Amino acid sequence: MSTWELEARQISxxxxxxxxxxxxxxxRVQKGETMALIGESGSGKTTLLRLLNRLVEPSSxxxxxxxxxxxxxxxxxxxxRLGYVPQDGDLFPHWxxxxxxxxVPQLLxxxxxxxRDRLNTLLTLVNLDPAQVAxxxxxxxxxxxxxxxxxxxxxxxxxxxxxxxxxxxxxxxxTRHELQEQFLSLKTQLHKTMVLITHDISEAFRLGxxxxxxxxxxxxxxGTSQALxxxxxxxxxxxxxxxxxxxxxx
Numbered sequence: 001m002s003t004w005e006l007e008a009r010q011i012s013x014x015x016x017x018x019x020x021x022x023x024x025x026x027x028r029v030q031k032g033e034t035m036a037l038i039g040e041s042g043s044g045k046t047t048l049l050r051l052l053n054r055l056v057e058p059s060s061x062x063x064x065x066x067x068x069x070x071x072x073x074x075x076x077x078x079x080x081r082l083g084y085v086p087q088d089g090d091l092f093p094h095w096x097x098x099x100x101x102x103x104v105p106q107l108l109x110x111x112x113x114x115x116r117d118r119l120n121t122l123l124t125l126v127n128l129d130p131a132q133v134a135x136x137x138x139x140x141x142x143x144x145x146x147x148x149x150x151x152x153x154x155x156x157x158x159x160x161x162x163x164x165x166x167x168x169x170x171x172x173x174x175t176r177h178e179l180q181e182q183f184l185s186l187k188t189q190l191h192k193t194m195v196l197i198t199h200d201i202s203e204a205f206r207l208g209x210x211x212x213x214x215x216x217x218x219x220x221x222x223g224t225s226q227a228l229x230x231x232x233x234x235x236x237x238x239x240x241x242x243x244x245x246x247x248x249x250x
Contacts, residue, residue, distance in 0.1 A: 004028045004064070005161055005193040006035075006052060011061035013047055013217075021047040023217045025061070031160075034187055034194040036208025038201060038240070043214040045197050049163055052195065053079050066160070080104050083154030083162035083192075087169060089146045091138040097123075097149050098134040104157045122152035125189070127182060144175040148182070155190070164196045168203070183207055201244040213237050 011025040022044045029035045037045040050056040051063050054075040063070040070078065091100045101122060102115040110118070123130040126148040138146050147167055154162050168176045168183075180203065187194070187207075198204050204211045205225040213220045213228070213236070221233040229245070232238035 003030055005031045005033075005066055006195065007062075007064040008048065008051070009062045009064070011048075011051065011058050011063065013044075013051070013056065014059045021217050022051075022058075025219060027212060027219060027222065029193060029195060031193055032191045033209045034196060034207060036204035036211045037195060037197045037214060038199065038204045038211060039214035040199070042216070044217040045212075045214050046165060048214070049165055049195060049197055052161075052163060053082050053084060080107065080157065081159055081161075083157075083159040085147075085150050085154045085162070085164040085167045087166040089138075089150035089167075091146055091149060091153070093138050096135050096137060097141070100138070100149060101153045101156055103153065108157060118156060119152075122155055123149075125155075125186070126152050128152070142175075143171055144179060147171065147179060151183075151186070155192075160193060162192050162194045164194060166197050166199065169199065180206060201240045205244060213240065 006027075006029040008025045008027040011022055011027075012020070013022040014020045025044075025048065027048070037048065039045045047056055051058055052065065052070070054070055054073075057071070065073065065078065065082075091097075092103075098119055101119050102110075105115050105118055119134060120130045123133060128145065128148055133141065133145070133149075138149070141149065150167065154164075168179050171179065184207065196204075196207055198207075208225070210222060210224055211228060212222045215236050221228060221237045228237055229241050232241055
């Protein structure tokens with residue numbers, strides 16, 4: 001059994017309009033690791049994330065999820081096995097928080113008691129009081145609270161792998177910092193394999209165990225924050241590091 005939970009082998013993706021989103025991508029994520037994906041708009045990071053849950057299919061190459069080719073797995077079943085936190089939370093507005101969080105467990109046939117216990121556990125885990133929020137609607141919560149609910153929903157069926165697409169980018173700086181702290185706490189408690197997209201190099205350095213730097217559909221470097229600082233592989237990586245270090249000095 002491989003120690004890699006996620007693998008991309010010689011992946012390329014070209015869209016019908018001719019856009020080449022990814023080129024010859026070889027990439028791996030270890031079990032229990034948080035891999036941050038960083039790059040400017042159009043770098044290919046969102047396409048790579050969407051390949052993992054078969055929202056997009058590669059033009060060539062192979063995606064493996066826990067040693068099994070993704071293309072051999074039913075996409076609906078696969079998505080229910082992977083936690084997913086979109087950028088805006090994407091909660092169903094006419095459903096209560098209870099209904100939103102328990103969606104996948106309900107689809108998987110969990111009992112009402114199992115769903116209730118899981119809801120209470122997860123809302124408490126993300127620092128929300130179940131008694132206060134479970135029967136409210138998303139519009140009644142703040143942006144930070146909605147993102148906490150989105151994280152709880154992603155964890156509802158206890159997936160081994162969680163995908164996060166810029167989950168904190170739309171939040172104000174104070175709320176963003178607070179949720180980053182919560183994320184680090186969850187990492188320590190849950191030991192999930194996670195892939196986190198961000199456009200913020202400081203956030204990538206803070207939250208990722210390793211970082212993948214993408215530009216124009218190609219990987220420029222994969223490594224720890226210290227490796228990127230000490231030995232940037234390309235001028236583009238060096239510029240990102242210099243930006244981060246400049247922010248650190250302020």
